[in-house]
């Protein structure tokens with residue numbers, strides 16, 4: 001579990017720099033503007049650098065450079081080893097020692113933040129929305145996309161609510177379509193803005209070949225869904241939005257965060273999804289992430305996974321038996337009945353993921369999703385225990 005930020009000695013940055021870190025060998029072969037590339041030095045003296053004859057933006061050295069080896073940006077004395085490595089895209093800011101990783105080569109969970117603004121206010125939101133002017137994030141996404149490895153398997157976009165970007169979202173999607181057409185692009189959205197058919201049509205017209213919209217439906221009952229998202233008529237808008245997206249042939253994933261208000265009707269929700277949202281390519285039932293509003297609303301939302309499994313079992317098998325693709329996210333395997341485990345995925349982003357001392361000796365450790373790093377004792381299921389035999 002590597003964090004996405006570290007401290008370092010940073011010199012030579014004006015305003016903000018979004019740059020890619022590459023080894024010398026990679027950099028000379030890469031089709032990349034040299035002025036957007038920091039060279040990863042293995043040796044303090046940086047001799048190899050001179051041979052390239054290119055105006056690189058600067059250098060990165062994990063240890064102490066001691067003396068200047070090149071003009072431009074210099075990053076050294078990296079506090080947390082491994083946080084920055086060749087292939088990564090990083091953000092540096094003038095007069096700041098903070099180094100932020102925007103894209104990590106080899107990570108299972110690279111996600112770009114589109115905006116902190118949102119038109120919902122979900123009771124278990126892990127990234128509580130803020131009404132701020134954060135239009136600069138659009139430029140950051142555009143720059144990041146242009147520096148992501150072209151063979152990257154997947155890239156996420158989340159918020160806040162990405163569709164609030166309006167036309168700027170089209171620009172971002174178009175850049176991803178042109179530069180990363182083979183990358184699975186996954187966007188988390190509440191889907192409400194797609195109730196506007198013209199907007200749905202325009203967004204879908206970008207036609208990124210591997211774009212999926214992950215959209216939550218928390219209940220078949222509008223009142224429960226609207227309570228969870230804390231917005232009147234949200235269920236109506238999301239459902240119309242989903243049908244508009246389907247009309248324009250978008251790939252759709254339905255996301256159901258399982259929590260106290262919706263657990264009793266999971267069976268009805270599965271029936272509803274099968275009857276009304278059959279076009280969804282995937283349905284994910286998800287355990288809670290104990291951070292953000294989820295922590296503040298613990299009493300309202302927490303239910304031990306051990307108490308959800310009968311309802312989850314009914315819902316998952318109802319859909320799977322009718323040919324729909326279904327997954328369980330964020331449920332440690334020891335909380336999941338044996339027959340449901342084939343649906344479990346290692347869903348927790350690598351930089352948020354951890355395991356407990358309880359997991360020592362567990363035979364399922366390598367297949368298990370483990371826990372969110374933000375979990376503490378009151379979010380721990382009573383079913384957690386190492387699996388040592390067949391169950």
Ligand code: SF4
Nearest residue numbers: 332334359362368386
């Ligand atoms: S004991 Fe730990 S590794 Fe084993 S199934 Fe439970 S959470 Fe996963």
